[in-house]
Amino acid sequence: xxxxVTKNGIKIKTRSCKIFPRPYNSEKYMxxxxxxxxxxxxxxxxxxxxxxxxxxxxxxxxxxxTLHGGRLFITLDxxxxxxxxxxxxxxxxxxxxxxxxxxxxxxxxAEHMITVAKGTKYTGxxxxxxxxxxxxxxxxxxxxxxxxxxxxxxxxxxxxxxxCMEDYTYEMRKDYARSIDxxxxxxxxxxxxxxxxxxxxxxxxxxxxxxxxxxxxxxGCRGNSDGIDVCGSKNVTVSNIFTRVxxxxxxxxxxxxxxxxxxxxxxxxxxxxxxxxxxxxVELRADKVKNVRFENIxxxxxxxxxxxxxxxxxxxxxxxxxxxxxxxxxxxxxxxxFDIRITNSVWNRDSKMGRIHDISFSDISYDxxxxxxxxxxxxxxxxxxxxxxxQNVSFKNITIGGRAVKTAEELALDICExxxxxxxxxxxxxxxxxxxxxxxxxxxxxxxxxDGTYTGTVxxxxxxxxxxxxxxxxxxxxxxxNTETERAFEYDVLPGESKEFDFKMRLLPGRYIFFTKxxxxxxxxxxxxxxxxxxxxxxxxxxxxxxxxxxxxxGTREASVRFAANGGFLEIMPDITAQAVLYTAMPAEMQPGExxxxxxxxxFGEVCAVVEKDGGLAAAxxxxxxxxITYVFKNEPKVRIKKTKLVxxxxxxxxxxxxxxxxxGNEFLLELAVSTHGxxxxxxxxxxxxxxxxxxxxxxxxxxxxxKK
Numbered sequence: 001x002x003x004x005v006t007k008n009g010i011k012i013k014t015r016s017c018k019i020f021p022r023p024y025n026s027e028k029y030m031x032x033x034x035x036x037x038x039x040x041x042x043x044x045x046x047x048x049x050x051x052x053x054x055x056x057x058x059x060x061x062x063x064x065x066t067l068h069g070g071r072l073f074i075t076l077d078x079x080x081x082x083x084x085x086x087x088x089x090x091x092x093x094x095x096x097x098x099x100x101x102x103x104x105x106x107x108x109x110a111e112h113m114i115t116v117a118k119g120t121k122y123t124g125x126x127x128x129x130x131x132x133x134x135x136x137x138x139x140x141x142x143x144x145x146x147x148x149x150x151x152x153x154x155x156x157x158x159x160x161x162x163x164c165m166e167d168y169t170y171e172m173r174k175d176y177a178r179s180i181d182x183x184x185x186x187x188x189x190x191x192x193x194x195x196x197x198x199x200x201x202x203x204x205x206x207x208x209x210x211x212x213x214x215x216x217x218x219x220g221c222r223g224n225s226d227g228i229d230v231c232g233s234k235n236v237t238v239s240n241i242f243t244r245v246x247x248x249x250x251x252x253x254x255x256x257x258x259x260x261x262x263x264x265x266x267x268x269x270x271x272x273x274x275x276x277x278x279x280x281x282v283e284l285r286a287d288k289v290k291n292v293r294f295e296n297i298x299x300x301x302x303x304x305x306x307x308x309x310x311x312x313x314x315x316x317x318x319x320x321x322x323x324x325x326x327x328x329x330x331x332x333x334x335x336x337x338f339d340i341r342i343t344n345s346v347w348n349r350d351s352k353m354g355r356i357h358d359i360s361f362s363d364i365s366y367d368x369x370x371x372x373x374x375x376x377x378x379x380x381x382x383x384x385x386x387x388x389x390x391q392n393v394s395f396k397n398i399t400i401g402g403r404a405v406k407t408a409e410e411l412a413l414d415i416c417e418x419x420x421x422x423x424x425x426x427x428x429x430x431x432x433x434x435x436x437x438x439x440x441x442x443x444x445x446x447x448x449x450x451d452g453t454y455t456g457t458v459x460x461x462x463x464x465x466x467x468x469x470x471x472x473x474x475x476x477x478x479x480x481x482n483t484e485t486e487r488a489f490e491y492d493v494l495p496g497e498s499k500e501f502d503f504k505m506r507l508l509p510g511r512y513i514f515f516t517k518x519x520x521x522x523x524x525x526x527x528x529x530x531x532x533x534x535x536x537x538x539x540x541x542x543x544x545x546x547x548x549x550x551x552x553x554x555g556t557r558e559a560s561v562r563f564a565a566n567g568g569f570l571e572i573m574p575d576i577t578a579q580a581v582l583y584t585a586m587p588a589e590m591q592p593g594e595x596x597x598x599x600x601x602x603x604f605g606e607v608c609a610v611v612e613k614d615g616g617l618a619a620a621x622x623x624x625x626x627x628x629i630t631y632v633f634k635n636e637p638k639v640r641i642k643k644t645k646l647v648x649x650x651x652x653x654x655x656x657x658x659x660x661x662x663x664x665g666n667e668f669l670l671e672l673a674v675s676t677h678g679x680x681x682x683x684x685x686x687x688x689x690x691x692x693x694x695x696x697x698x699x700x701x702x703x704x705x706x707x708k709k
Contacts, residue, residue, distance in 0.1 A: 002048045003031050003094045007041050014094075017196050017219035018166070020246050021091065021273050022303060022603030023553070024683050027221055030244065032095035034139070034160060036104060037079055045072040045084060049092055057083045058269060058298035059367065060328050081242045081269045083300055090301055090331075097217060097242065103192055107158050110134035116141040116161060123167075125175060128152055137161030137193055146198075148181045155182075156189045164196040170222070178204045182211070184257065191215050201226040202245065207257025208233040213241070220245035227270070232257035232286055237264045244271040248279045250294065254286030254317055263292045272302040274602060280322055281312035282347040284354065289317045295325040302332040304602030305377065305624050307339035308366075311356055312622075314348035314384075319356040329366045333374035334606055336621045337366055338413070340393065342384040346632050353388040362396040373475060373517035374606045375525040376400075377621040379411060383418025395424045401521050403433035410435070412524065436462040436470050436493055438526040440514050443502065446532065452546020453506050454532045458514045460501045462523060464493040472522035476503050479513045479607045480599035480690035480700075482551050486517070508548060509534035509702050510689045511597050515607050529597055529610055529617055533703045534670070536565045540709060542573050542653055552686050553604045556679055561648075561672065561688070565706045569655045570663070574648040576676060581685075582646055583671040583694045584661040585639040585701060593635045595699045599690045601625045603683070611635060626693035639669065639698050648674065669701035 005012045016029040035041060045051075050070055056063045063082060065074045072084065074096075082096040111132035116122045118140035126135070128149040137143060139160035144167050149155055157180065168176040177200035182188060184207040191214045195202045202218045202225055205211050211233065218227045218241070227243035230236050232254040243249040249270040254260045270277045277299045280292060294309065302308055309324050329337070338361060342353060366376070383389035395413070398405040404426040405411045410433045415422055439461040446456030460476055471492035478484040487503045505514075515527035536545070542564035549560040559576040572582070590596070590612045598609035602624045609623035623629050630636045642662040646654055658664075671687055671694045679686040691700040 001031060002092060004046045005033050005094070006044045007035060018221040019219065019244060019273060020221040024603050025681070030093065030095065030219070032097060035096055035098040036101035037076065037098050038101055039077070041076045041098065043074045043076065043096070045074070045094065046070070047086065049086065051086045053087055055085045057085065057300045057330060058328065059330055060298055083271070095242070099192070099215065103215070104139070104160065107134055107136055107156060110156065116143060116159075128155065134158070137163070146176055146179050146181065148183075149185050150183045152185045154187045155185055157193060158189070158191045160192050160194070162194040162196050165199045166197045168199050170199065173199050178202065180204070182206060182208050184208060186210055188212070189214075195219070197221055198225050200224050201229050203227070204229045204231060205233045205236060206231040206255060209235055211236040213238045215240040218243045218245060220247065222246055226251055229253055230260065230263050231255045232260055233263070234259065234261045236262070237266070239265075239267045241268040244273065246273050247275045248272070249277045250279070252280045252289065252292050253283045254289055255283060256285045259286045259288040259290070261288065261291055265294045265297065267296050269298045269300060270302075271300045272304070272306075274304055276306045276308070276310065277302050278309035278324065278327075279312065280310070280319065282314060282345055283349075284313050284315045284317035284319060285350055286317045289319045290321045292321065293323045293325065294327065295323070297327045299327065299329045300331065302329070302335055305334040305605050305608060305621065306602070307336040307621065308332050309337070309361075310339035310341070311359065312339070313342045313356060314345050314353060316350040316352050317354045319354060320358045322359045324361045324364065326363045329364070331369045332366065332376075333368065333372055334377055334608070336377045336379050337364070338379040338395070339621065340390055341380065341382045341622070342388050342390065343382070343633070346634065353384055355388055355390075356383075357391040359393045360396070361394070361398065364397070365399045367401060368521070372606075373519040375516065375518060375521065376412060377608050378414045378525065378619060380414045380416060380621070381419045381422060382416035385418055389418040389420065391420045393419075393422045397426055397428065398424070399430055400433055402430065404428070404430035405433050434466045434468050434470055435521065436464055436491070436523045438462050438516055438523045440476070440516060440526045440528045442528065442530060446507075446530065448535065452534065452548070453508055455504070455506050458503050458505055458528075460489070460503075460516060460526070461498060462491055462493050463498040464495050467495055469494050470522050472518060472520045474516055474518040474523050476501070477515055477517050477606065478505070479515065480510070481553050481604055481606070482555050483507065483510075483512070491523070507532060511599070511700055511702070513597060513607050513610065517606070527607060527619075531703070533705050534563070536563050536704060536706050537709050538565050538706055540564055542571050548688050550674065550686050550688055552679065552682070552684060553600065554682060556686065558676055559674055559686075563704070564653070568658050570658055570661060571653045571655050572646070572648065572672070573651065573653040574674070575650060576648070576674070577650045578648050578674040578676050580646040580648045580672060580674045581694070582644040582656070582661070583673070583691075583698070583701065584642045584644070584663055585669040585698050586662065586664065587667055587669055587703065588637055588639045590637065594637050595620065595623060595629050595635050597699065598623050598626075598629060598697075599692070599700055601684075601692050626697050629699070630696045636697055637699055641695070641698055643695065666706040668704050669698055670704050671698075671701045
C-alpha cells in the first residue's frame with residue numbers, strides 16, 4: 001500500500017481494488033478508505049510516493065486541503081466521495097468514501113434473513129426466490145460469486161461488505177456474469193455494498209419495478225464491466241454511487257422486459273477507464289423509453305474519447321423525455337460531450353427502428369485538465385431516415401472552460417441528417433466562449449523522395465470571427481502517434497483577422513491525420529487526412545530500396561525492412577531476425593460509412609476515426625476500438641486478408657510468390673508485424689503502418705504500387 005491514513009488521530013484501514021487503466025498493458029490497483037463520520041473528520045494522508053502537489057476531486061466540492069512535510073491534511077464535515085490525486089496525475093490516487101456512521105447499524109429483521117458475517121466468505125451463486133428477503137453483507141465479509149434474484153418482492157441487499165468475482169474467469173461467464181442480477185423483482189433496496197471485479201455488468205435491474213439503489217461503490221476492470229444497467233424497468237432511483245469501471249457507468253436499456261420509465265440517476269461520481277459515463281442504449285427493445293433523468297453528477301475522468309453522455313438507438317422504442325441536468329465533466333480529452341444517433345449495429349434485434357424526441361441537456365460544464373491539449377471531438381445529432389428521426393433537442397446553460405456556449409457552432413455540434421428543432425441557449429452573464437475558426441490543409445501536394453519518403457507543407461489557418469482578440473499557444477500534431485514531432489506555434493489574432501502557419505513534413509508511406517491541439521482551447525478542432533502509397537521498382541536491387549521503419553505507440557523503434565518486386569515475387573529484407581506476419585489484401589472500392597482511418601485505439605487516441613461519407617470524409621467518434629469497426633458497426637472495408645507467417649533473418653531477403661499472397665496486378669494493400677524482444681507483452685503488434693488489429697482490420701494497411709524502372 002502507498003497510503004496510510006488517520007482520522008482524528010486514529011488509523012483507518014486502507015483497501016485496494018483492481019483497475020485496468022490505459023494504456024491497458026496490465027491490471028493495477030487503486031487504494032481507497034471507508035470513512036465512517038460523525039460530526040467532523042480531520043484526515044491526515046501519508047504516501048510512500050512523495051506528495052509534491054495534489055488535486056481533490058470532484059472540483060465542484062471545493063474541498064480545502066494543506067500540504068505539510070510531505071503529508072496531506074483534509075477536514076470533512078459531511079459524508080461525500082472524493083478522489084485525492086497527487087503530483088499532477090490520477091494513476092496513484094486515493095479514494096475516500098466518507099459516510100454517515102449511523103448507516104453501519106444492522107438492517108431490520110426480515111422474514112428471510114441471509115447474513116454473511118464479518119471475516120467469512122460465501123462462495124458461489126446466491127439465488128433468491130422468496131419474497132421478504134434481506135441479504136446483509138457485513139463489513140469485512142465477501143460474497144465470492146454473485147447474487148441472482150427472480151420475481152421477488154420486498155428484497156433488500158445491504159451492508160458494507162463486498163461482492164467480488166476475482167475467483168472467476170471470463171470462461172465462467174455463463175454462471176458467473178453479473179455481480180447482482182435482478183429479474184422481474186418489485187420493491188427492491190440495494191445500499192452501501194461494494195461490487196468489485198465483476199465478470200460482466202456489475203449490477204443489472206431487468207424488468208423490475210420500484211427499485212432504490214443508494215451509496216453503492218463499483219470497481220470494474222474487465223471488458224463489459226458496466227456500472228449499473230437499468231433495463232426495461234420502472235420507477236428506479238440510483239443515487240450516491242461511485243463507479244470506476246471498464247465500460248459504461250450508468251446505462252438505460254430495454255431487453256424485451258417492458259418499457260423503461262421513470263428512472264432517475266443522481267448525486268453520483270463517475271470514472272470511466274473505458275467507454276461512456278452516461279448512456280441510453282443501445283438495445284432499446286421496448287415500445288417506450290421515457291422519463292429518464294441524469295442529474296447532479298460529477299464525471300472525474302473519461303479519458304478514451306467516447307461520448308460523455310448520449311443516446312444510441314437502433315431498435316423499436318420511442319425514446320422521449322430524457323433529461324441530462326447539472327453534470328460536471330472534469331477530464332475527458334478528445335471526447336464528444338453529446339452524441340445522439342440512430343443507426344444499425346450488431347446489438348439491434350428488432351425488425352423496425354424507433355424515434356428519439358424531446359431531449360434536454362442543461363447546466364452542464366466541461367473544464368478539462370489542460371494537460372495534453374487534446375481538443376474535444378464535435379458533438380453530433382444524427383437520425384436514420386425521415387421516419388426514424390430526432391426531434392426537439394435543447395442545450396441550455398452549457399459552459400466549456402467556464403465560458404458560455406450560446407450557439408450550435410460554439411458547441412461544436414454537428415446537426416446531421418434527419419434532425420429537427422434543435423436549440424442552444426444560455427441564461428446568465430458568463431463570458432462567451434471565444435474560439436478561432438481553424439482549418440488544416442496541405443499546401444500544394446507532397447512530393448516523393450528517392451528514399452521513399454514524402455515531403456510537403458501542412459498549414460493551419462486561424463480566423464477570428466469574434467469580437468475579441470484571441471491569443472495562445474497551439475500545436476499541429478500527426479496521427480499515428482510517434483511518426484512526427486508535434487509543432488508548437490503561438491497565435492495572436494485580432495477580430496476579423498486571419499493568420500496562417502506552415503509546417504514542413506517528411507513522412508513514410510502510410511495514412512495520416514494532421515490535427516490541432518490547444519491546452520487553453522482557444523482554437524477549434526480541425527484535421528485533414530492524407531494517404532501516401534509505397535512505390536516498389538520492379539527488378540530493382542533490394543539493397544538500395546527504400547527503408548521502412550517500425551514504430552509503435554510506446555515509442556519503440558528497433559527494426560526496419562526493405563521491399564522489392566522481382567519476377568512475380570515480393571521480396572522482404574529486414575535488418576533484424578524475428579518472427580513476422582505479413583498481411584496482404586487487394587484494394588476494394590470504398591462504400592459509404594466504411595472506415596478510412598483509425599490508427600489509435602482508446603488508450604492512445606487523440607483523434608477519432610474517419611469514415612467515407614457522401615464522397616468525402618467525416619469524423620466517426622463512435623469508432624474507438626477495432627471491435628467497434630468490425631463487430632459493432634460492421635464498417636470495415638470489404639477486403640479478403642491473406643495472413644502469411646514468416647521467419648525473417650537479418651540481411652537475407654525473404655521471397656514470397658505474389659500469387660500465394662493473393663496479389664494480382666500492380667497494386668495491393670500490405671501490413672507487416674514483427675515480434676522482437678522489446679515489443680513482447682505489449683497490447684499492440686509492432687507494425688509498419690500502425691494497424692492495431694491487422695488480423696481483422698485492413699484500413700490502416702498501406703497501398704503498394706509496383707512500377708517498372
